[in-house]
Amino acid sequence: MKPSTDARPLRADAERNRTRLMEAAVAAFAERGYEVTVAEIAREAGVGKGTVFRRFPTKEHLIAAVVRHRLAQLVAVGEDLLGRDDPWHALREFLFACASSLSADRCLVEFAVSNGMPDEQVQAVQAQLRGLAGELVGRAQRHGVLRGDVTGDDVLLLLCGVNQAVAPLSGVVPDLWKRYVDLVLDGLRPTAAHPLPVPPPDEDALSNWGTGSTARCRA
Amino acid sequence: MKPSTDARPLRADAERNRTRLMEAAVAAFAERGYEVTVAEIAREAGVGKGTVFRRFPTKEHLIAAVVRHRLAQLVAVGEDLLGRDDPWHALREFLFACASSLSADRCLVEFAVSNGMPDEQVQAVQAQLRGLAGELVGRAQRHGVLRGDVTGDDVLLLLCGVNQAVAPLSGVVPDLWKRYVDLVLDGLRPTAAHPLPVPPPDEDALSNWGTGSTARCRA
DNA sequence: ACCTGAACACCGTTCAAGT
DNA sequence: ACCTGAACACCGTTCAAGT
Numbered sequence: 022m023k024p025s026t027d028a029r030p031l032r033a034d035a036e037r038n039r040t041r042l043m044e045a046a047v048a049a050f051a052e053r054g055y056e057v058t059v060a061e062i063a064r065e066a067g068v069g070k071g072t073v074f075r076r077f078p079t080k081e082h083l084i085a086a087v088v089r090h091r092l093a094q095l096v097a098v099g100e101d102l103l104g105r106d107d108p109w110h111a112l113r114e115f116l117f118a119c120a121s122s123l124s125a126d127r128c129l130v131e132f133a134v135s136n137g138m139p140d141e142q143v144q145a146v147q148a149q150l151r152g153l154a155g156e157l158v159g160r161a162q163r164h165g166v167l168r169g170d171v172t173g174d175d176v177l178l179l180l181c182g183v184n185q186a187v188a189p190l191s192g193v194v195p196d197l198w199k200r201y202v203d204l205v206l207d208g209l210r211p212t213a214a215h216p217l218p219v220p221p222p223d224e225d226a227l228s229n230w231g232t233g234s235t236a237r238c239r240a
Numbered sequence: 241m242k243p244s245t246d247a248r249p250l251r252a253d254a255e256r257n258r259t260r261l262m263e264a265a266v267a268a269f270a271e272r273g274y275e276v277t278v279a280e281i282a283r284e285a286g287v288g289k290g291t292v293f294r295r296f297p298t299k300e301h302l303i304a305a306v307v308r309h310r311l312a313q314l315v316a317v318g319e320d321l322l323g324r325d326d327p328w329h330a331l332r333e334f335l336f337a338c339a340s341s342l343s344a345d346r347c348l349v350e351f352a353v354s355n356g357m358p359d360e361q362v363q364a365v366q367a368q369l370r371g372l373a374g375e376l377v378g379r380a381q382r383h384g385v386l387r388g389d390v391t392g393d394d395v396l397l398l399l400c401g402v403n404q405a406v407a408p409l410s411g412v413v414p415d416l417w418k419r420y421v422d423l424v425l426d427g428l429r430p431t432a433a434h435p436l437p438v439p440p441p442d443e444d445a446l447s448n449w450g451t452g453s454t455a456r457c458r459a
Numbered sequence: 460a461c462c463t464g465a466a467c468a469c470c471g472t473t474c475a476a477g478t
Numbered sequence: 479a480c481c482t483g484a485a486c487a488c489c490g491t492t493c494a495a496g497t
Contacts, residue, residue, distance in 0.1 A: 034462085070464080074490085075462080179420060183401045209423070219421050290473085410478090
């Protein structure tokens, strides 16, 4: 759960509180999404709610920390899959890993719908993920198993879409996302390719994806 | 904007207020989503906020009225397209119409991510939409232009997914959804079809889609 | 340094008082 | 019948007082 990212270390009790807070937050946000109360997390972590705001200036910053933690796990998975010899299955497993994470974490889904977060660290991890997706897509394309007119960002966006669409049903049909990831993948095969009138989003469009100006929590 | 759906008619001033309220709500929710304040809508409609709650027991009920209004428009479009002779393009235009509506209305997108609404009338229109999607899909399949192992619900879910994924970018790349609708459609062609291990959601799973138990607004 | 809970602002909802 | 705004509960955020 990372021993804080700042330069100077925290005092022992503060460090312990921070850890407890993160653990409580990860669990609570995963299960119930953004709607969990700061007071609730504080209580579960055994601290006063003032302590939460000492470490995280805003509820959104706390969420950002949780999201970053989850995204970093996906980056690790993706880097591992770059070593695979079958590029199609490497890509597929990457998507499955992402989708599986998303479907197990309501907070992550809500993050994907949002305009992103004004948090540099989250944006950095997001960039890593996008880079990985680009490499996996590129490799598959060079092997001729993926249509040439799509980008890593295309694939990530479609993946998020699938998960968001499936989220309200996750209680009833937990692995429905697999069906739609496969369905989307079928559209990404070279044999399925038909001309796409609209071009993929360029760097500019996606770079301020993470710079969400829309507030999510109360002012 | 419908002259109220109840049995007995409202008093003249009440009817006028209701209309104003609906107009203000449709516009405000479309532009800024669920987060608009009830007080704000009341002010724009020129009524006290108490009046809002007299007509709509809950903010969510007000949203439901707006959503129902939008969904009904899509039903009309879909029914019109059933008369088309080219089943593939009928389906495609239906999806384009839905996507276009969704991308013009933040409220509608948020509705799609949600667990639905505990409002019978909304559920009824939803059922109509699902029926239409089913017919359009069925026709395309009988003509051999759509893979046989997908349902109307599959297509609607994928469509919602695309729009939700694209929503945060709608300011920068307004018609990006077209790209992904086409990409998804490529996966729905018979030539693209590969086996799908996970079956489509059955009636049970989707019937309580609209019966969202998760509250969206403050208690 | 850090912790805490009372206090504040905001927003959904209720209701007593008015017409 | 219907309208209204003051009043209430809830939640994010601040801060004075404590260690």
